[in-house]
Amino acid sequence: LMERKTRVKINRKEVMLAKLRKSCSCTPKKLKNFVMDFLPVLRWLPKYQCKEYIWGDVMSGLVIGIILVPQAIAYSLLAGLKPIYSLYTSFFANIIYFLMGTSRHVSVGIFSLISLMVGQVVDRELLLAGFDLNDDAPPALGDGSLQNDSQSNTTAFNLTIAGMNAECGKECYAIGIATALTFVAGVYQVLMGIFRLGFVSMYLSESVLDGFATGASLTILTAQVKYLIGIKIPRSQGHGMLLITWINILRNISQANLCDVITSAICIVVLVTAKELGDRYKHKLKFPLPTELVVIVVATLVSHYGKLNEVYASSVSGAIPTGFIPPKVPHFNLMLRVAVDALPLAIVSFVFTVSLSEMCAKKYAYTIRANQEMFAVGFCNIIPSFFHSFATSAALAKTLVKTSTGCQTQVSGVISAMVVLLVLLFLAPLFYSLQKCVLACIIIVSLRGALRKFRDVPARYHVNKVDTLVWVVTMTASALVSTEIGLLVGIVFSMLCIIVRTQRPRTALLGQIQDTSFYEDDLEYENLSSVPKVKIFRFEAPLYYANRNYFLKSLYRLTNLDPNLEAARRKKYEKKEKQHLKKGDHTTANGLGIGETTLQLVPKQIDFQALVVDCSSISFLDTTGVNTLKEILKDYKDLNISVLLACCNPSVIDSLQRGGYFGKDFGSMQEMLFYSIHNAVQFAKDQK
Secondary structure, eight states: OOOOOOOOOOOHHHHHHHHHHHHHOOOHHHHHHHHHHHSTHHHHGGGOOHHHHHHHHHHHHHHHHHHHHHHHHHHHHHHTSOHHHHHHHHHHHHHHHHHHOOOSSOOEEOOHHHHHHHHHHHHHHHHHTTOOOOTTSOOOOTTSSGGGGGGGSSOOOEEEETTEEEEOOHHHHHHHHHHHHHHHHHHHHHHHHHTTOGGGGGGSOHHHHHHHHHHHHHHHHHHHHHHHHTOOOOOOOSTTHHHHHHHHHHHTGGGOOHHHHHHHHHHHHHHHHHHHHHHHTTTTOSSOOOHHHHHHHHHHHHHHHHTHHHHHOOOBOOOOOOSOOOOOOOOHHHHHHHHHHHHHHHHHHHHHHHHHHHHHHHHTTOOOOHHHHHHHHHHHHHHHHTTTOOOOEEOHHHHHHHHHTTOOSTHHHHHHHHHHHHIIIIIGGGGTTOBHHHHHHHHHHHTHHHHGGGGGHHHHHHHOHHHHHHHHHHHHHHHHTOHHHHHHHHHHHHHHHHHHHHHSOOEEEEEEETTSSOEEETTTSSSEEOOTEEEEEEEOSOBOTTTHHHHHHHHHHHHTOOHHHHHHHHHHHHHHHHHHHHTTOOBOTTSOBHHHHHHHHSOTTOOEEEEEEEOTTOOOBOHHHHHHHHHHHHHHHHTTOEEEEESOOHHHHHHHHHTTTTOSSOTTGGGTEESSHHHHHHHHHHOO
């Protein structure tokens, strides 16, 4: 016999007070540990092995910096902001994550999905404020400084929007919205870290994230088509943006700019070819080919000396100023307008960062602290928001490049930030003549990984049909409705799938594997022998209020006996017998004698005397589940059929004891509960 250990009662009040005293105490050692934990760079940087690490960090930092510059300029199209703000974002994110991050390899900066989510909020608020969303207006030539931002929207006027009472143009208001959104998202992430709410990421399954990324990639692709072919259509807003944009594209296809079309075709061919060659020969290359940078440099030179903007009206990036703008506090009233939008942004940013950090840590055998990662990405949003930057996250493509080029620590992030700083201080104005269609090509080619998920659908379907359905629903909602709604739909739908699977789980009658003490599903395996007079029922889910009825229906169907109907039939039959006996008729309604009547009371379909319930897959019971087992215990007992439970875990046993299943004194517990199916079967056979 197995006996449960006696539980030691814990005074929760004393434990809580002890933890509170410990957390509120402040000693020099504790203060030092707090600072070291908050800034992990203080732990690993003094131990930095310069001779071993420096070459890999410098090489990967330079490569990522070279990739980062064209991507930063390109992703500004997604965010609906000027390229200079993307460069600010890339610079500050790398510096802050170097100080606070726990992953050695992840690359934090601008990310296409995050830029898209920021851009959708910016566009919506610009539209509500009465600005024209057409971003193809002639750029301001000015003196190269950002003090003339209001000229980018042909009219500058006094605004009193969301409490902003100042002369503010389109670009000024756009970056105000973006910084407010970024600040609130960062605050959410820090609060999630303080209250240890990292478990929220568990509700974003791989299927939901992949579907969200693929659906958002279709939206990004659609948003870039107008730049590819050089047509001027309004930026669509709200639900159904993808369909509306394609309708506008098809209506205006005749206005396509031939110069942009030819440039786009050449750039896509060059970029795709270089990417495919790089993937094929990556084991021979010491570092990836800087194709994006080469394309941007060549395209800028061709556009500048060919005067493509003046001669062919090709849309160009325009003036990108140098230097830094004085920091500015994000406007509080704008924060209130975007507080709801910041929540999905914060969750997606955190989930992508932590998942990539865990992937790298597992691959290179070190550990990360998920809670510290939340603080790191939170402050990568909060601090840069004062410096005209927008939301950031870890990016898969750049992280993979970083690991493949010999990155050892986050020193490589500082090197990348220095490359961006060089562009910010000196090289930014050189990109004035860069065509927007070239930036669109870079964005579209960078989506190859997400769009290739469509090729994995058959394999995904073969592995798990439900996960495939979650992927399709999330992808469709993200593409056809909106990214935020798509993410919410994906989470809700995946949770509904789990609920449905527990509501209608697998059920089975078990048979004995010959000459063994093991039992398995009679429908799944051959050559199983049934146990005489014993039925063994397995229910593969927790038993709770939502699946109670399914449990009973499955049990009655598989055992071919509903005890309630049988009891009612017997009562009805006994009532008829009593009526015949009162009349003095010694024969029943069926013409049988009284002696034969007793046989008739036992139905022919009852071919078992004991029911064994395999509880190995029942992880927990709620009150309804306990009452359900008590109900079948009573109902079958009325038919002289014993109910035996096998393979219950301690949690289920405790629930049964608290629910009174074994009686008040638990005296009959040893005759009702067994630690294996075979023990229960042997007990049933030994019963008279």
